[in-house]
Amino acid sequence: xxxxxxxxxxxxxxxxxxxxxxxxxxxxxxxxxxxxxxxxxxxxxxxxxxxxxxxxxxxxxxxxxxxxxxxxxxxxxxxxxxxxxxxxxxxxxxxxxxxxxxxxxxxxxxxxxxxxxxxxxxxxxxxxxxxxxxxxxxxxxxxxxxxxxxxxx
Numbered sequence: 001x002x003x004x005x006x007x008x009x010x011x012x013x014x015x016x017x018x019x020x021x022x023x024x025x026x027x028x029x030x031x032x033x034x035x036x037x038x039x040x041x042x043x044x045x046x047x048x049x050x051x052x053x054x055x056x057x058x059x060x061x062x063x064x065x066x067x068x069x070x071x072x073x074x075x076x077x078x079x080x081x082x083x084x085x086x087x088x089x090x091x092x093x094x095x096x097x098x099x100x101x102x103x104x105x106x107x108x109x110x111x112x113x114x115x116x117x118x119x120x121x122x123x124x125x126x127x128x129x130x131x132x133x134x135x136x137x138x139x140x141x142x143x144x145x146x147x148x149x150x151x152x153x
Contacts, residue, residue, distance in 0.1 A: 011110050013052045014059040014071065019044060021068040022061050029071075029093035033128070047073070057087075058114060062094075062103050070094040072107040074115055074123075082122075087115025089125040092134075104137055126150055 014022050023040050026047065030038045050059040050073060062070035073091040078084070089111045094103050112123040124146075127134045139145070 010063050011106065012061050012063060014047070014061045015051050016048065018061060018068070019048060019059075022047070022059070022071050025061075025068060025071050025093055025095065026091075028095070029091060032093070050075075057090075060107060060110060060114075062107055064098065069098040070103050070107060072111050074111045076115075076118065076120065079121070084121035085119050087111065087118070087120035087123045089123055092125070104134075105141060108138075108141060 012018065023043055026043045027038050027040065030043075047059050050057045052058060055076070057073060057075035059073045060071060061068045062072075071091065071093055072089055075088045075090050077086055077088050079086045089108065092104060092107060094107075108123070115123045127138070135145070
């Protein structure tokens with residue numbers, strides 16, 4: 001399944017047919033966040049579980065011409081405070097050569113639409129505290145910054 005705009009670029013569901021095109025972007029995304037042990041085989045196995053038929057979420061790629069230049073992953077969870085299913089955009093990455101062209105915005109809006117189509121009350125995500133360019137984009141879309149602190153154990 002793909003979504004084309006003017007035939008110049010498209011957002012497509014990542015599947016077994018195109019996942020190998022996304023793996024270099026996943027590697028770059030993990031390097032951006034200083035992941036110590038990046039493993040393409042593990043990434044292939046992990047990200048293959050998300051797709052158009054998955055209840056857990058979907059991985060979307062953004063193609064310009066013949067090249068995959070970005071991806072976003074949406075998982076599903078639940079929020080007790082609103083007693084509803086929520087979509088979590090866990091990953092969003094744009095190849096540096098393609099940033100500031102509206103790709104992130106297109107992917108975020110696509111992820112929101114996808115989440116709502118699957119019954120999610122909202123789309124939510126986190127980013128690094130020092131990722132100011134991303135935060136600026138999120139605020140320009142009308143996203144509200146949470147006051148919650150994020151913990152990992």
